[in-house]
Amino acid sequence: MMSYYENIDNLNKVDEIVNLKLTAAIEEAGIHTMQITHRVKSVDSIEGKLARKPEKYASAMSLTDLIGFRIICYFTEQIDMISAIIEKLFDVDRDNCIDKSKTLSPNAFGYLSVHYICMLKPSDDYPEELCKYKFEFQIRTVLQHTWAEIEHDLGYKNEFGVPLHVRREFSRMASLLEVADQGFGRIKSQLEAYSAIVIDKLQRGDVQDVAIDTLTLREFMKYNSEYLSLINDISNLTGGKITQANADPFIKQLEFLGITELGGLDSAIKEYYDLTLDIARSSLQGMEIDEYSCFVGLYYLTRAMLVAGSYSEKDIMDFFALSSSKKASIMHNTNRIINSRKKYL
Numbered sequence: 001m002m003s004y005y006e007n008i009d010n011l012n013k014v015d016e017i018v019n020l021k022l023t024a025a026i027e028e029a030g031i032h033t034m035q036i037t038h039r040v041k042s043v044d045s046i047e048g049k050l051a052r053k054p055e056k057y058a059s060a061m062s063l064t065d066l067i068g069f070r071i072i073c074y075f076t077e078q079i080d081m082i083s084a085i086i087e088k089l090f091d092v093d094r095d096n097c098i099d100k101s102k103t104l105s106p107n108a109f110g111y112l113s114v115h116y117i118c119m120l121k122p123s124d125d126y127p128e129e130l131c132k133y134k135f136e137f138q139i140r141t142v143l144q145h146t147w148a149e150i151e152h153d154l155g156y157k158n159e160f161g162v163p164l165h166v167r168r169e170f171s172r173m174a175s176l177l178e179v180a181d182q183g184f185g186r187i188k189s190q191l192e193a194y195s196a197i198v199i200d201k202l203q204r205g206d207v208q209d210v211a212i213d214t215l216t217l218r219e220f221m222k223y224n225s226e227y228l229s230l231i232n233d234i235s236n237l238t239g240g241k242i243t244q245a246n247a248d249p250f251i252k253q254l255e256f257l258g259i260t261e262l263g264g265l266d267s268a269i270k271e272y273y274d275l276t277l278d279i280a281r282s283s284l285q286g287m288e289i290d291e292y293s294c295f296v297g298l299y300y301l302t303r304a305m306l307v308a309g310s311y312s313e314k315d316i317m318d319f320f321a322l323s324s325s326k327k328a329s330i331m332h333n334t335n336r337i338i339n340s341r342k343k344y345l
Contacts, residue, residue, distance in 0.1 A: 004046065004060040007133075011040045014120065014133045015067045018090075022069065022137075025085045033082075034142055035072040041065065064096055064117045067135035072145045075185050079114055079139050086137055090118035093134060113140040113148065143177045143184075191215065199223060208263030212254060217247050220262050221294050226269045231297040234280045238289040245293035250302065252322050257305050269301060275344060276304040282343075307340045 019038050026033060041049075046060045057063055071082055086092070096117040116137040120126045140148065151170075198216050201207050202223040210216050221227055235242055259265050269276075280300040306316055316337050320330045 004043070004066075007061065008040070010130055011066055011133060014130050014135060015040050017120065017126070017130070018067065018069065018135055021089055022071075022085070025089060026071075026082065029081065029085060031073065031078055031081055033071060033073045033078070036069065038067070038069045040067055064093070064134045065136035067133065068138070069135065070138045071140075073139070073141055075188055076141055076181055077185060077188075079141065082139050083114055083116070086116050086118065086139075089121075090116075091121050091131075093117040093119070096134075113138050113144055115139075141181055143181045147174060147177050195219060202262075207266060208261065210262040212251055212260055212262060212265065214248055214251070216262055217251060220265065221247060221297075224262075224266060224269075226266060226273070227297055230269055230273060230276065230301070231292065231294060233277055234284075234296055234300065235292045237281055237284050238287060240289045240292045242292050242294055242296075245295055247295035247298055249323050250295055250298045253302050253319065254298070256319050256322060257302060257309070268305060269297070272301060272304040272308060275308060276300045278344060279304050279307065279340065303337065303340075306337045307344055313338065 015038060019036075023036060026036070041063065046063065046066070049063065050057055050060065060066070073079060073082065097115060114137075116139075117134055118137065119134055120131045122128065122131045195215055198210060198219045201210055202219060207220070207224075212220075221231075231242055254260070254265065257268075259268055276297070277300075280296075283300070302319075306319060311319070313334060316334045317330055320333045324330055324333075
């Protein structure tokens with residue numbers, strides 16, 4: 001193991017370089033991963049691998065995974081995207097790379113993952129001594145990772161072999177995970193297509209019949225010109241900036257107020273724009289707020305609609321009960337709406 005100890009400093013340097021280079025590229029590409037882990041192989045792990053495969057590896061430095069990265073993504077299409085990044089950033093040892101999905105027979109199911117063995121590119125001006133070290137990438141989806149971890153935990157590949165009925169059960173479970181992986185990929189594609197349709201409608205102003213849901217409300221807050229104008233006017237009251245956030249809680253509140261389609265929301269913004277801004281101005285007066293969630297417009301719009309509408313005290317309490325179970329908070333907000341009627345109407 002002397003050669004390992006002599007190289008450990010350089011191994012750690014390469015590990016750090018690759019990690020920074022890889023994570024920056026994945027982030028720049030806008031790929032959302034579940035996890036990226038990396039490590040320099042421990043002495044115990046090296047000794048174990050050398051003992052298991054003496055015919056393949058003569059010494060620690062002959063191992064191709066002394067430095068290892070595991071990238072766990074959500075969808076199979078992301079594996080191809082990350083693979084393309086790796087092939088662009090590093091020198092790839094094609095002879096030692098493995099695509100597990102291409103090594104299984106057509107009627108078999110099991111561990112699927114893409115493995116790359118790479119080195120730093122000398123052309124990227126790294127020191128020559130660092131470009132000789134190989135490192136491994138394992139790229140897999142969450143479900144592929146689940147399969148691998150369960151297989152390992154159950155000791156599926158053990159020295160006594162596995163009975164036929166157990167192998168058949170494993171194959172059935174693996175096939176279900178593979179089907180699920182493909183299914184989630186299709187759902188993602190369908191949602192992206194649906195999102196594109198909604199964005200196109202928003203940009204053309206054709207939103208009358210678009211039902212409000214998580215996706216359509218999110219895109220509305222990004223692209224509707226009236227809403228963007230409203231939240232900019234509100235944020236300018238204190239000079240704060242707008243950040244993206246989940247507006248799901250407002251879906252039920254809007255439905256309570258009779259708004260179930262984007263067309264109705266667009267009309268409500270136009271009708272109550274000035275009152276919404278007045279209520280926001282009164283509420284935010286003297287406050288120092290540097291950051292607003294993008295749903296701030298919905299927050300003050302719904303309150304403007306409660307103030308202007310013919311809602312009873314019980315109706316208003318029911319509205320606030322949609323987002324709170326605290327009676328004191330519900331009563332406090334209800335009283336504010338009732339008192340605001342005296343001021344604005």
